[in-house]
Amino acid sequence: MSMQTSQKRTPDPQAPEPQAPAGQVPLELSRRRLLGTVGAAGAAGLVAGGAGGAIGAAATHDSAPRALTTIGSTKVAFRPARDRHQAGITTPLQASGHLVAFDLAPGSGRKEAAALLRRWSRTAEELMAGRRPDADTGVALDAGPSSLTVTFGLGHSFFGRTGLTKRRPVQLDPLPDFSADALDPKRSNGDLWIQIGADDALVAFHALRALQKDAGTAARLRWQMNGFNRTPGATAHPMTSRNLMGQVDGTNNPKPSDPDFDERIFVGRDADQEWMRGGSYAVVRRIRMLLDEWEKRSLHEQEKVIGRRKANGAPLTGGSETTPMRLDANGADGLPVIPANAHARVAAPESNQGAAMLRRPFSFHDGFREDGAPDAGLLFVCWQADPLRAFTQIQRKLDRGDALSAFLRHEASGLYAVPPAAEAGDYVGRPLLEG
Numbered sequence: 563m564s565m566q567t568s569q570k571r572t573p574d575p576q577a578p579e580p581q582a583p584a585g586q587v588p589l590e591l592s593r594r595r596l597l598g599t600v601g602a603a604g605a606a607g608l609v610a611g612g613a614g615g616a617i618g619a620a621a622t623h624d625s626a627p628r629a630l631t632t633i634g635s636t637k638v639a640f641r642p643a644r645d646r647h648q649a650g651i652t653t654p655l656q657a658s659g660h661l662v663a664f665d666l667a668p669g670s671g672r673k674e675a676a677a678l679l680r681r682w683s684r685t686a687e688e689l690m691a692g693r694r695p696d697a698d699t700g701v702a703l704d705a706g707p708s709s710l711t712v713t714f715g716l717g718h719s720f721f722g723r724t725g726l727t728k729r730r731p732v733q734l735d736p737l738p739d740f741s742a743d744a745l746d747p748k749r750s751n752g753d754l755w756i757q758i759g760a761d762d763a764l765v766a767f768h769a770l771r772a773l774q775k776d777a778g779t780a781a782r783l784r785w786q787m788n789g790f791n792r793t794p795g796a797t798a799h800p801m802t803s804r805n806l807m808g809q810v811d812g813t814n815n816p817k818p819s820d821p822d823f824d825e826r827i828f829v830g831r832d833a834d835q836e837w838m839r840g841g842s843y844a845v846v847r848r849i850r851m852l853l854d855e856w857e858k859r860s861l862h863e864q865e866k867v868i869g870r871r872k873a874n875g876a877p878l879t880g881g882s883e884t885t886p887m888r889l890d891a892n893g894a895d896g897l898p899v900i901p902a903n904a905h906a907r908v909a910a911p912e913s914n915q916g917a918a919m920l921r922r923p924f925s926f927h928d929g930f931r932e933d934g935a936p937d938a939g940l941l942f943v944c945w946q947a948d949p950l951r952a953f954t955q956i957q958r959k960l961d962r963g964d965a966l967s968a969f970l971r972h973e974a975s976g977l978y979a980v981p982p983a984a985e986a987g988d989y990v991g992r993p994l995l996e997g
Contacts, residue, residue, distance in 0.1 A: 683984050908963060
């Protein structure tokens with residue numbers, strides 16, 4: 563499965579310059595300059611290390627916690643003003659995430675589904691704005707919204723349960739079987755799917771708990787998975803994230819600035835199902851990494867498998883991370899510099915008739931297996947206007963000859979229609995359920 567996934571977080575140029583608290587040692591560092599290199603959390607670490615004992619002593623005498631305002635106060639709109647897309651698709655990767663699927667309870671149908679999505683939309687809007695929903699648990703009482711996003715999707719089975727099979731898009735037809743699949747049906751599919759992301763783990767859990775409570779008797783939990791990414795500001799400068807194999811992961815992701823980005827990722831105005839116009843399709847895969855086997859390989863072997871340098875993500879043909887791969891370059895031995903079965907080559911749009919998808923995953927670690935190997939890997943989430951022309955096409959190519967496949971196990975899968983964002987006074991999915 564293609565794992566070149568990530569998005570870079572851009573600092574807010576409108577953020578005000580804060581003043582140092584009275585009595586604190588002055589620092590010759592511009593906060594805006596710090597945000598451009600390490601982010602708020604990283605800046606705190608840099609300052610503490612650079613100023614040495616002075617800051618340490620100050621912390622000893624003043625035990626009051628200081629707010630990480632650039633992380634906690636960031637809001638993502640539930641009802642975006644500029645486009646119709648739900649949050650959590652083009653939103654920069656968050657540090658903590660949950661993926662969860664529900665099945666409608668026996669006896670629940672279209673009416674109950676509409677009421678549930680209305681409740682969920684109301685709660686999501688409150689939480690993403692940093693407000694407390696009704697009957698709040700208080701788990702994230704002291705935190706700001708922390709870039710919280712909540713994204714809702716509908717599975718293939720949802721339409722049968724609600725009597726809406728005639729309005730089910732053909733893009734939701736079940737994914738084909740792949741030779742590498744070892745899928746657990748109990749952790750796959752589902753009538754309803756939710757993706758939660760936030761830059762604070764308690765904020766993310768708070769949203770998960772609130773939405774689970776909102777389900778009430780209308781829907782039952784089918785499966786739930788927890789993930790994480792690097793915290794914004796943890797690196798010395800903004801950079802593409804790494805996965806649990808240590809690889810820079812996300813170099814070739816489509817970018818919103820690409821002229822064909824919307825065409826690739828979002829459903830167009832000419833779609834047969836009007837209620838999906840402006841929406842997208844999410845493919846979700848739990849991919850366990852065989853880290854013990856991977857880590858036995860030398861750096862040279864790992865780089866041949868991926869087709870890129872581990873240190874900086876640059877292609878084996880040279881340059882930097884963003885340098886285009888020279889797929890026609892041969893070495894002195896006459897063989898391709900980037901091997902024919904290298905992951906980066908096999909997954910590239912050039913190798914798949916231009917097919918591309920927006921990959922936006924979380925890593926996971928669920929403890930250890932009976933043999934002592936880590937139960938860890940990637941909660942792969944990708945977005946596209948048509949899964950058949952994106953995910954399925956690329957995965958079929960990977961299935962036939964990707965060197966990375968020997969180190970991966972695909973253990974769960976799901977495909978969901980993600981409607982556009984709700985308009986003012988509406989809830990997600992209303993044009994389908996009440997149209």
